[in-house]
Amino acid sequence: xxxPSKRDAKGxxxxxxIIDAARRLFGAHGxxxxxxxxxxxxxxxxxxxxxxxxxxxxxxxxxIVEKNVGDRVGEMREIFAAVERSEISxxxxxxxxxxxxxxxxxxxxxxxxxxxxxxxxxxxDRLEPMIDVYRDGIQHLAASARPDVGQAELxxxxxxMMACFIGLGHRTAISRCVDIDVTSENAACVLIRxxxxxxxI
Amino acid sequence: xxxPSKRDAKGxxxxxxIIDAARRLFGAHGxxxxxxxxxxxxxxxxxxxxxxxxxxxxxxxxxIVEKNVGDRVGEMREIFAAVERSEISxxxxxxxxxxxxxxxxxxxxxxxxxxxxxxxxxxxDRLEPMIDVYRDGIQHLAASARPDVGQAELxxxxxxMMACFIGLGHRTAISRCVDIDVTSENAACVLIRxxxxxxxI
Numbered sequence: 308x309x310x311p312s313k314r315d316a317k318g319x320x321x322x323x324x325i326i327d328a329a330r331r332l333f334g335a336h337g338x339x340x341x342x343x344x345x346x347x348x349x350x351x352x353x354x355x356x357x358x359x360x361x362x363x364x365x366x367x368x369x370x371i372v373e374k375n376v377g378d379r380v381g382e383m384r385e386i387f388a389a390v391e392r393s394e395i396s397x398x399x400x401x402x403x404x405x406x407x408x409x410x411x412x413x414x415x416x417x418x419x420x421x422x423x424x425x426x427x428x429x430x431x432d433r434l435e436p437m438i439d440v441y442r443d444g445i446q447h448l449a450a451s452a453r454p455d456v457g458q459a460e461l462x463x464x465x466x467x468m469m470a471c472f473i474g475l476g477h478r479t480a481i482s483r484c485v486d487i488d489v490t491s492e493n494a495a496c497v498l499i500r501x502x503x504x505x506x507x508i
Numbered sequence: 509x510x511x512p513s514k515r516d517a518k519g520x521x522x523x524x525x526i527i528d529a530a531r532r533l534f535g536a537h538g539x540x541x542x543x544x545x546x547x548x549x550x551x552x553x554x555x556x557x558x559x560x561x562x563x564x565x566x567x568x569x570x571x572i573v574e575k576n577v578g579d580r581v582g583e584m585r586e587i588f589a590a591v592e593r594s595e596i597s598x599x600x601x602x603x604x605x606x607x608x609x610x611x612x613x614x615x616x617x618x619x620x621x622x623x624x625x626x627x628x629x630x631x632x633d634r635l636e637p638m639i640d641v642y643r644d645g646i647q648h649l650a651a652s653a654r655p656d657v658g659q660a661e662l663x664x665x666x667x668x669m670m671a672c673f674i675g676l677g678h679r680t681a682i683s684r685c686v687d688i689d690v691t692s693e694n695a696a697c698v699l700i701r702x703x704x705x706x707x708x709i
Contacts, residue, residue, distance in 0.1 A: 467695060470675035478667070494671070497702045498668065
């Protein structure tokens with residue numbers, strides 16, 4: 308008997324299999340172009356199990372975004388640690404964060420859930436804490452760059468950096484031939500200056 | 509006999525009525541939550557007419573985005589003219605553009621079509637020229653602020669400003685209590701410094 312609720316051969320739990328399959332399918336066919344049937348087949352679970360584990364499709368997209376934000380924050384922590392060990396400069400740190408934003412992996416899903424948040428406050432309420440986790444990471448970066456400024460000034464820097472990192476994905480969304488090296492380097496130099504520092508720092 | 513192809517009492521052509529109705533309905537219920545039937549009723553046209561005037565729903569969203577970009581570029585031209593007449597400062601000009609981005613009118617639809625562009629290159633190809641029109645406006649603003657720099661440096665400024673203005677909408681998407689005055693003022697001051705200028709300019 309098929310027991311879809313159990314871990315698969317690789318030890319992945321059904322919830323993770325659904326998230327992974329949804330990531331692939333939503334990325335290729337879009338959120339609304341993926342039926343629950345197709346998702347169940349791809350994740351080797353039953354349709355009922357999807358409904359037991361997730362409230363609705365928004366809930367699955369939010370789970371993917373949460374996982375992505377977690378991954379990105381994990382990468383940022385490694386970057387911070389490298390800055391603290393003086394292995395990389397602040398410009399290099401900001402460039403690394405900009406690179407991730409430009410690579411635009413799962414950017415489509417992020418913009419989709421942002422669109423959902425614009426018209427549905429319950430989606431917005433669930434997205435907000437995830438954005439806050441990412442914002443905390445950026446705030447840490449800005450505070451390392453400018454330990455001398457107060458909370459209000461720091462908040463202004465964080466607003467601009469957040470807007471930039473969220474907005475940079477539009478480049479890769481509309482054009483397949485963005486030079487990620489050049490664009491992330493430029494972004495880092497301009498943002499460093501926005502922070503009131505010299506790009507050589 | 510009902511003649512839905514004709515202009516209505518206010519003189520609006522069917523295409524404009526469909527765009528206006530779609531803007532309202534997509535904004536309230538989302539792109540995928542709006543059926544063609546409902547759209548036809550709201551626009552006082554037949555379903556057939558929608559299909560004759562637009563290839564598909566993406567085509568309607570692109571038409572809305574095109575109209576919005578046109579409106580925004582129109583507003584930017586007024587802002588440039590005011591800067592050239594020395595009626596407002598460069599900081600005030602950038603703050604005005606940031607305010608529009610933060611107000612986030614139709615931001616949901618923009619993020620939705622950006623999500624579509626991430627997975628569908630034909631959507632990306634149609635979105636690109638609209639983004640380019642907006643980019644030209646921002647480039648004009650950056651060139652007025654820094655007439656002394658070359659194209660490469662100008663391009664770096666424009667990238668950051670574009671990313672910022674596109675990304676700023678996330679604030680209003682996830683939170684209904686953003687202080688637009690404070691955030692746009694901060695954005696303008698930080699961006700002016702990013703451009704290598706003093707906020708008093």
